[in-house]
Amino acid sequence: MLRFDIISIFPEFFRETVDYGIVRRARAAGLVEITAHDLRRWTSDKHHVVDDRPFGGGDGMVLKPEPLFAGVEALTGKARREDFAQDTRVVLLSPQGRVFSQAVAQELAENSTQIVLLCGRYEGVDERVSDALVTDELSIGDYVLSGGETAAMVMIDAVVRLLPGALGSDTSAVFESFSEGLLDYPHYTRPPEFRGMKVPDVLLSGNHAEIERWRKDAARRKTQRNRPDLLK
């Protein structure tokens, strides 16, 4: 059983997003438990302040360290990276992180029982959080988001579908298309002609050897056009 604990100032964001498709089924089957916690719960002042102005000046606000340390301590029993169980991860979603990938998803799915996700907001998070608390600082790619919540959901989705039993047995090999290093081949279904656009004849031929060859070639052409970096 894997547990995700999300710490966010928008915990309601996850209420519905964890309630669809494979993630919903994995939760129902008891493969994963996902709980979103309000960062403000670990403030102690009257106004539940979670941010403050940056030392050294500059625009924007920074998430204060105290509520994040208190939250991680409440959820893991520990407040220093060195003291976590080896199957506990504390992930900071941040534009400064190393880039999340299928390999990172696989590593997390195989080696963790608890993943605490810290969702950044504003200009950033006090660096002492990264220094002392975080085991993995991760970005989901080179574009600017408004905060870590959408990135956290991307990670959860990618990890949960790798948990044993999360996919139907018929689809369990599907993700191999990524490990093979090519994009997937094009898919078609009925009707064989739609608004003048025909399904390639070979797919209707019943010749499985030829179909296999066409798919390999079409996958290579699509990869060449959309992701030449994958062909190297």
Ligand code: 9D3
């Ligand atoms: C002007 C400097 N910006 C940093 C590159 C400011 C900034 C932009 C976006 C500060 C915080 C954010 C909020 N983004 C995230 O928290 C985030 C994120 C992202 O923006 N892109 C890709 N992955 C991620 S994971 C978390």
